[in-house]
Amino acid sequence: MTSFLASPEVSAALAAGKPVVALESTIISHGLPRPRNLEAAKEFEEILRSKGVVPATVAILDGVPRIGLDAEGIDRIANEDLAKASVRDIPILAARKESGATTVAATAHLAALAGIRVFATGGLGGVHRGAIDSFDESADLSTLAVTPITVVSAGVKSVLDIAATLERLESLSVPVIGYKTKDFPAFWLTKSGFTLDWSLDTPEQVAHAMKAQDQLGHGQGIVLANPIPIEKQWDPSEHDRVLEIAFAAAKKAGVTGKAVTPFLLGFIVEESKGKSLEVNLDLARNNVSVAADIAKAWSELR
Ligand code: PSU
Numbered sequence: 376m377t378s379f380l381a382s383p384e385v386s387a388a389l390a391a392g393k394p395v396v397a398l399e400s401t402i403i404s405h406g407l408p409r410p411r412n413l414e415a416a417k418e419f420e421e422i423l424r425s426k427g428v429v430p431a432t433v434a435i436l437d438g439v440p441r442i443g444l445d446a447e448g449i450d451r452i453a454n455e456d457l458a459k460a461s462v463r464d465i466p467i468l469a470a471r472k473e474s475g476a477t478t479v480a481a482t483a484h485l486a487a488l489a490g491i492r493v494f495a496t497g498g499l500g501g502v503h504r505g506a507i508d509s510f511d512e513s514a515d516l517s518t519l520a521v522t523p524i525t526v527v528s529a530g531v532k533s534v535l536d537i538a539a540t541l542e543r544l545e546s547l548s549v550p551v552i553g554y555k556t557k558d559f560p561a562f563w564l565t566k567s568g569f570t571l572d573w574s575l576d577t578p579e580q581v582a583h584a585m586k587a588q589d590q591l592g593h594g595q596g597i598v599l600a601n602p603i604p605i606e607k608q609w610d611p612s613e614h615d616r617v618l619e620i621a622f623a624a625a626k627k628a629g630v631t632g633k634a635v636t637p638f639l640l641g642f643i644v645e646e647s648k649g650k651s652l653e654v655n656l657d658l659a660r661n662n663v664s665v666a667a668d669i670a671k672a673w674s675e676l677r
């Protein structure tokens with residue numbers, strides 16, 4: 376019995392050293408509302424294909440970790456009520472033959488296991504506000520400390536404690552690199568106010584950093600922070616206003632643990648009358664496109 380199943384297309388591309396980019400399924404199942412989530416799942420794959428890159432959307436279907444989904448699999452992650460699966464949930468879903476949408480952590484883990492080196496998402500998880508009391512820190516961080524994959528993301532969701540998240544990534548020795556900028560983004564916003572130590576300006580440079588990390592025997596991933604272009608960002612004052620209300624609503628509803636992120640994202644879409652959703656889709660498209668360029672550079676370098 377194999378531990379995961381890669382689609383024929385993904386297996387063939389990996390065997391031939393062709394560029395492949397992993398995509399997560401939690402953003403589809405729990406981060407975006409129906410029916411836009413299905414359109415987004417298809418569109419992200421289409422962006423990759425149009426750039427000559429093979430998409431590998433990851434999910435657990437009937438207990439089996441799948442790397443690369445067919446049309447039916449994509450439809451299932453968009454329309455079934457799936458468990459939100461992080462790394463620790465994978466063996467349990469396997470035993471129960473149940474399905475789950477994989478978080479950044481679980482997607483990174485499975486994609487790396489299959490030999491995929493580049494992964495596009497919207498925003499990485501991180502340290503939640505109030506974590507000093509709740510201890511709520513996404514397994515996305517600890518997983519990237521032990522998983523050799525480059526995650527292209529628009530920073531971390533601004534519902535998080537961004538300063539604490541950057542500190543934890545430093546402690547975990549996970550490189551955080553700004554793509555063509557040193558301004559660390561805040562998901563829906565181009566700038567978070569935090570400045571990074573480093574930026575890289577081309578896909579080739581990023582691929583070079585990945586290779587150097589391998590050669591040094593580092594097992595970590597890389598966070599490539601790719602801000603949404605300023606003309607497409609959410610209005611910052613509206614962003615701040617809606618987030619305030621969302622935090623109050625989460626507190627009132629008593630939401631905790633892994634339900635927090637989906638609750639906040641859903642609430643923010645409603646409260647912003649869909650504006651946050653449009654920006655979320657734009658930043659994710661932008662990340663998928665940059666991930667394609669990195670995957671191509673990586674495929675050429677190796
Ligand atoms: N980014 C998005 N939408 C999402 C997420 C990230 O644009 O839905 C998901 C990712 O799957 C990430 C998860 O791994 O949120 C983090 O959840 P938590 O904070 O519970 O670890």
Ligand code: MN
Pocket residue numbers: 511512513514632633
């Ligand atoms: Mn959590």
